[in-house]
Amino acid sequence: MTQNIAQQLEQSYARASLRDTAKHLRNPQDWQQVRDIQVRSNQARQTERENYQQDYPARLADAREAILNERAAWHYTHPAPQSAARQDRFNKDQIERQAHLRVHNAHHRTMAKIDAHESRDLKQLMQQNQSPTSVPHFSQASDNPHHQVRRER
Structure with missing residues (x-):
């Protein structure tokens, strides 16, 4: 079992x-949504892998044709470098590679x-499920202007 x-x-x-x-998900419906997002992402990954293998x-x-078209296009850069005359x-x-x-x-x-979409969907789900009465982060709590006023008195 070497990895x-x-x-x-x-x-x-x-x-x-x-x-x-x-930490953010509390009820079974939230977990079902997470599973749905993961299943959808895994299906998209599997479909992309299969398409990649079949359509390679x-x-x-198509990539060869695009490269040939790019190289055959007119280039109006003058004067040409010395080494350009010797390059094929x-x-x-090179084209194949x-x-x-x-x-x-x-x-x-x-x-x-696909990974980015999955991460974005999971983050959105977690943000929706954060409780509005949650304790603010320390840096946000310490930046409260009311604390500054109280300290000055």
């Missing part, structure tokens, strides 16, 4: 996040957006 450090960090962060969420060749072809803008290996990177990075950006 790499990234998996261990992810699991410990998930546990800490759940402990923090538990098509995404790669249509090197197949860059296309793989673009597809990979786009997938990771999509996964990060």
Whole structure:
């Protein structure tokens, strides 16, 4: 049962996040909403992973085409640098590598957006469930101008 450090960090962060969420949620309906948000996010992640695996060749072809179109476009920067004359803008290996990177990075950006939406929804839920009579944070309580007036007397 060997896990790499990234998996261990992810699991410990998930546990800490759940402990923090538990402080704000009191009734079963709130927990059901948390489960719904998590299920919806997990389904979106799974769908994105499956689409990434299935559509990888098509995404790669689109990325190659976009790179070729960018490199074939007219560039009006003059004078051209000395090294530009020797570089091959249509090197197949470079284009292939860059296309793989673009597809990979786009997938990771999509996964990060799903994570951000999940975090935002959970934060909104926790903010809705905070009691209005909760004790203010110490820094907010100490900045109360009434305390300043009282100290001056």
